[in-house]
Amino acid sequence: xxxxxxxxxxxxxxxxxxxxxxxxxxxxxxxxxxxxxxxxxxxxxxxxxxxxxxxxxxxxxxxxxxxxxxxxxxxxxxxxxxxxxxxxxxxxxxxxxxxxxxxxxxxxxxxxxxxxxxxxx
Numbered sequence: 001x002x003x004x005x006x007x008x009x010x011x012x013x014x015x016x017x018x019x020x021x022x023x024x025x026x027x028x029x030x031x032x033x034x035x036x037x038x039x040x041x042x043x044x045x046x047x048x049x050x051x052x053x054x055x056x057x058x059x060x061x062x063x064x065x066x067x068x069x070x071x072x073x074x075x076x077x078x079x080x081x082x083x084x085x086x087x088x089x090x091x092x093x094x095x096x097x098x099x100x101x102x103x104x105x106x107x108x109x110x111x112x113x114x115x116x117x118x119x120x121x
Contacts (some may be wrong), residue, residue, distance in 0.1 A: 009033075009097075021103075064091065065091075
């Protein structure tokens with residue numbers, strides 16, 4: 001139902017996925033794009049999706065969420081990003097799409113720890 005709408009926004013979403021590595025990204029979507037695919041005057045399009053290593057957990061079941069994941073997984077560039085990282089993607093009732101990279105940051109070993117292991121050999 002919303003596949004054509006998500007395909008329209010796919011280039012922006014992929015850019016937001018890349019930029020989310022540094023900070024949470026948000027983008028206001030056009031309400032008309034969602035209304036033309038729905039008979040309701042104000043369609044309920046809010047959702048929250050968790051994506052980990054290309055596997056998704058739809059926290060809020062909705063047609064727009066399922067269609068978004070389907071469109072993202074059909075695009076090779078988006079699929080590569082989704083498999084490499086963890087994301088939280090949400091859409092609120094004001095149609096603001098938010099993308100946050102939730103990939104855990106691996107902490108580097110402290111400089112003192114490296115010296116201890118080198119001297120132990």
